[in-house]
Amino acid sequence: MQGASPYQNKPYLAVAPMLDWTDRHCRYFHRCFTKQTVLYTEMVTTGAILFGKQDFLEYNPEEQPVILQLGGSDPGAMAECTAIAAERGYNEVNINVGCPSDRVQNGSFGACLMAEPETVAACVKAMRAAADIRVSVKTRLGIDEHDSDEFLQAFIEPVMAAGCEYFTLHARTAWLKGLSPKQNREVPPLQYDRVYRMKERYPNLHITINGGIKTMADIEHHLQFVDGVMIGREAYQNPELLGQFDGLFDPNHQPVASEQVIAQMIPYIEQHIKKGGRAWHVLRHMLGLFNGQPGAKRWRQILSQRGPQAVSVNDLFAEALAEVQVARDKFHQFMREQTTYGAE
Structure with missing residues (x-):
């Protein structure tokens, strides 16, 4: 395994992967505010990595720890991209099982994969075999009318059995029909209690909570129930918030101006x-x-x-x-x- 694990930090804080936002320039900017917080790339598809003319894996060394979020559903392609990511110095690849956009659904990945846990499990297994690298999953609580703990457990358990120990749960259901991606970030109600229950049910998993978290008080509250907190839009729209994060690791930390x-x-x-x-x-x-x-x-x-x-x-x-x-x-x-x- 390359490098130290960001999960050794207690607590675990991260800035969410956000399409068109968290590119390498954004991540370098965010790293100026916080040294401890884990950063994620935008979602990059397997096709872009394998066949694209642009270097979608470029990052600045200062960004580390940085995690590649990968979009795809073919185990072979996911494994090949994981091997490339490991060669490029990434320590972890995160599978996108949360994006609800039509474009992503048409590519047979994102939130629609919640209905195919065995496919995700096959991807995890192939990826872990391809490189000595952590594999994690970011997902919603459910899709469409499938909005129950039982449905979420039926997704988590095969993926866990394939060797995935790290899950980020966006505390909303995704509606694949009838809501835009923007509406999917706002309309489905937040259900933090369900994320807490997953940590209670699977205490050996590292579970990070995501969705609607905006303040240090919010972060400190959630950390009483889960292992980590992921901040999304608030980190982008109010980047000075990131300057407070390292204070959770060092009480003497002074936020950078x-x-x-x-x-x-x-x-x-x-x-x-x-x-x-x-x-x-x-x-x-x-x-x-x-x-x-x-x-x-x-x-x-x-x-x-x-x-x-x-x-x-x-x-x-x-x-x-x-x-x-x-x-x-x-x-x-x-x-x-x-x-x-x-x-x-």
């Missing part, structure tokens, strides 16, 4: 530009900085307006940070005036 992260990102972005990339490839992942704080709107506006054409970022960041500071000063002045007025 966003200004420090921006300073770290400047040479990374400039190097990306020198290699022929666009600044916007990276900047788009940084729009959530200062979320909920004075100046956040101006930060987003300046990056969105100037970022797509930017050929350098020093001046762009300087202008955006100056606007943030102006907004902060105005807010603090307003609060001082309110305090003075209230004391009269």
Whole structure:
């Protein structure tokens, strides 16, 4: 097995694989906030790895620990991709059994595989035989009208028997018909208690909970019942939350300031530009900085307006940070005036 296991960390925290979001630039940005949190790639299909012209497995060494999420259902192809991932330095491959989109269903993988536990089990077995690497599964609680503990157990047990010890459970059912992927992230109700019950029923499994988790208080609550917590959209839309994660491992940890992260990102972005990339490839992942704080709107506006054409970022960041500071000063002045007025 390559490298140390991220599961040795107690607790286990992760940022969810999110299509079109958690690319290598996003992961590098997130790693500036947290050293302990496990990062995931976007879902990559077996076809993209085996036949695509682009390098879908590229990552920066600084991202580790990083896990490849793989989409597919053919055991042979899944095994071949796992062997390639191991050669490239990945320590774990995660099977996507949670995505409900039509495109994914048409490829016979994602959430629809919950109805085919033996197929997933065959993939796990082939993948573990192909490389000395961890294999994990990320899944929903059920699909369509199949929304019961019994259905979930009937999925977990054959996969577990094939050698999978690591499961991430998105605490919602997926509706494969009638709901869009966006609606599937919001409409089916969260059922955290069912995830807790799976940990009680299978205490030897490492179970991570995912879905609708937004605060440190949420994280600390869930960790009373399961082994790990995975954060999705909140980590992307409010990346400063990640700066608090390492405090769960080290009570003396001080969150890194966003200004420090921006300073770290400047040479990374400039190097990306020198290699022929666009600044916007990276900047788009940084729009959530200062979320909920004075100046956040101006930060987003300046990056969105100037970022797509930017050929350098020093001046762009300087202008955006100056606007943030102006907004902060105005807010603090307003609060001082309110305090003075209230004391009269």
